[in-house]
Amino acid sequence: MVRKIIGFVAFAATSISFLFFSLWKAPSKVHYAILVLITVPTLFGLLRHWFECTDCSFPGKHFIMDKNKYFIFISAFIAVVMTWFMNHEMGLGAFVANGTIGLIAATLLPTVIAGTAYAASFVGMSSLGILPNIQAACIAGLVVGIVLVLTEEIYAGIGGKGGTSAALSTHLSRFFIHLLK
């Protein structure tokens, strides 16, 4: 339960920080009004999802680091490093790199592992300002692997779960890379 609560809070903080930063920097009243109109139902949606995640009558499975989770972790790490390499070293661009990794994963891997590999590849789409070299991409690969293994139920079935995991992992990686400098 503690794992789910921490996971939900981290995911929600990523979504809310995007909305609040956009509101704070809104260039006009029209932008501001649109953002308020989207923020209010989003907060209600997050509240509803909080009750789903913390529903004690459906506690879900206990966390066990089984073989499947090791595969998720390894595929996530490989997806980040490959996407970063195709994006920055091969010069294919973030979208072509991400699409290629997604198609390879969807064709070759089982559904759950393909989903996590695709989600992890979003991290590899980061700019050189965030992940300046392959070592930084490796650190981000480890971070997103851990995040995806620990937060299986959070945002499940919501389009954009992978992106939110990736954004959270990229922010965490940025922090760790900054510490290591």
Added chain:
Amino acid sequence: MSPVYQIIIISIISGMLTYTINVKLKKGGVFGSALIVMVSGLLYKFYLEQHFPGIVATFPAVATTASYAGMVSEKYVKNIWQMGIVGLIAGTLFFAGSTAFSDNSEAWFRGVGGTLGTIAAIACFAFISINKLYTRYVIPKNSSCQNQATQ
């Protein structure tokens, strides 16, 4: 930044295409989204960038955002028209929230992988809430009015 109507149209079409591949053709969300992302990326890199510079500068990013939203489960988005509304919300949020990831050095999400997916998740949450309110308060009123009319 492309005009808002271009962003919204691209977003709706991309979201609906991904949803069709994901749910209707049963090829899965990863395949559907990756296909749309790759096609939009290739189309932009090898054709649109040379022939229409500036006009569709945000084309692949908008298509990608909506395609991530199109990975949503059928449990939350029941049909393609509802997916069109999710695409509309995602496109509008992409336009309104662009200051958070623009080329401004103060932008907290600038260059952060996963930003487009975060927009997609927010659009899905907003839609789920609006749809929940609609089915709880608007549909029962309409059905009771119809019942009174038939009696």
